[in-house]
Amino acid sequence: MNFLEERIMKDGIVKEGNVLKVDSFLNHQMDVALIDEIGAEFARRFAGEKITKVLTIEASGIAIAYAAARAFGVPMVFAKKAKSINIDGDMYSAEVESFTHKNKNMVIVSKKFLSAEDSVLIVDDFLANGCALQGLISITEASGATVAGIGIAIEKGFQYGGRSIRNLGYHLESLAIVESMDPETKTIVFRAQ
Amino acid sequence: MNFLEERIMKDGIVKEGNVLKVDSFLNHQMDVALIDEIGAEFARRFAGEKITKVLTIEASGIAIAYAAARAFGVPMVFAKKAKSINIDGDMYSAEVESFTHKNKNMVIVSKKFLSAEDSVLIVDDFLANGCALQGLISITEASGATVAGIGIAIEKGFQYGGRSIRNLGYHLESLAIVESMDPETKTIVFRAQ
Numbered sequence: 001m002n003f004l005e006e007r008i009m010k011d012g013i014v015k016e017g018n019v020l021k022v023d024s025f026l027n028h029q030m031d032v033a034l035i036d037e038i039g040a041e042f043a044r045r046f047a048g049e050k051i052t053k054v055l056t057i058e059a060s061g062i063a064i065a066y067a068a069a070r071a072f073g074v075p076m077v078f079a080k081k082a083k084s085i086n087i088d089g090d091m092y093s094a095e096v097e098s099f100t101h102k103n104k105n106m107v108i109v110s111k112k113f114l115s116a117e118d119s120v121l122i123v124d125d126f127l128a129n130g131c132a133l134q135g136l137i138s139i140t141e142a143s144g145a146t147v148a149g150i151g152i153a154i155e156k157g158f159q160y161g162g163r164s165i166r167n168l169g170y171h172l173e174s175l176a177i178v179e180s181m182d183p184e185t186k187t188i189v190f191r192a193q
Numbered sequence: 194m195n196f197l198e199e200r201i202m203k204d205g206i207v208k209e210g211n212v213l214k215v216d217s218f219l220n221h222q223m224d225v226a227l228i229d230e231i232g233a234e235f236a237r238r239f240a241g242e243k244i245t246k247v248l249t250i251e252a253s254g255i256a257i258a259y260a261a262a263r264a265f266g267v268p269m270v271f272a273k274k275a276k277s278i279n280i281d282g283d284m285y286s287a288e289v290e291s292f293t294h295k296n297k298n299m300v301i302v303s304k305k306f307l308s309a310e311d312s313v314l315i316v317d318d319f320l321a322n323g324c325a326l327q328g329l330i331s332i333t334e335a336s337g338a339t340v341a342g343i344g345i346a347i348e349k350g351f352q353y354g355g356r357s358i359r360n361l362g363y364h365l366e367s368l369a370i371v372e373s374m375d376p377e378t379k380t381i382v383f384r385a386q
Binding site: 023024028029030031032035036058059062063066067069070073074075076077078080109110112113 | 216217221222223224225228229251252255256259260262263266267268269270271273302303305306
């Protein structure tokens with residue numbers, strides 16, 4: 001097991017409905033040293049790629065994207081949900097459905113911050129059905145930028161998001177892929193990588 | 194001028210309606226080195242305080258809080274807007290009105306992550322009317338924790354948030370306090386500190 005799988009086994013909580021709670025270290029309270037390690041691991045796995053920007057979606061992807069951006073020495077951009085009066089009209093946008101919140105959001109990125117010269121690492125904390133990721137890929141490609149890679153902390157391997165993204169030919173690296181979880185026995189099985 | 198005031202003068206854009214856009218480096222695209230410097234500056238200004246947690250609110254406070262948490266070597270917690278099915282029922286909550294989005298949100302922090310033993314540095318990117326900050330203070334004090342300090346990147350000194358927080362006796366440090374802005378002449382006047 002790698003450092004993230006070990007931490008999930010130690011502090012993750014399996015709940016009914018295929019919910020894996022990692023809110024004590026990853027997406028509500030954040031363990032800075034762990035997230036720095038995730039950023040460094042993305043830098044290792046995508047060392048062969050030219051990365052000019054790291055892109056994520058608010059809110060829980062921001063710290064991981066920030067750690068990755070530091071590791072690559074590039075700016076980080078986060079896609080915003082809904083429209084803010086502080087954002088110019090000139091936006092790339094995509095509609096994204098949330099598995100967690102059971103709703104749809106428009107996500108937007110200012111055209112100022114992605115261009116055809118960019119080679120983008122897309123980062124997020126979770127990958128389940130892949131809707132958020134598809135939105136970020138769509139925005140990146142609309143800008144003319146290249147998707148150089150996709151880095152995920154935890155992938156739910158029993159949902160179809162990861163498979164469909166890999167089938168499309170993207171270089172997707174998930175640090176922990178949960179193959180199955182059982183809320184009764186509290187067991188978590190990771191895919192061997 | 195300090196490093197943040199200089200960056201605001203260089204890349205900030207003054208718009209009608211007292212809007213200061215800093216989305217190229219602070220709250221949409223993020224300059225990692227600048228935000229690390231903000232974290233380090235908070236560590237310097239609150240060096241005399243015992244800090245056990247850094248608390249912020251999603252989304253644009255997360256990277257700054259993360260940088261501050263690294264500088265102090267403590268966990269970061271971000272308050273979430275609205276209710277997620279992935280969050281337990283046991284929550285501290287406060288209602289917060291957004292100046293930017295002209296709406297109200299319930300913000301919540303799990304009771305697991307704040308307790309009477311905690312001494313909290315509250316951090317955010319902007320302080321205007323202070324609603325978000327008041328919510329975070331209310332949540333911190335409901336938990337029995339101490340508000341050890343409040344660190345803000347940019348304060349709009351012509352709105353009443355900062356004054357009311359200081360009047361209440363909190364140790365508030367804003368790295369840049371905008372005294373006035375003029376969208377026609379593109380000028381920004383900072384408060385001398």
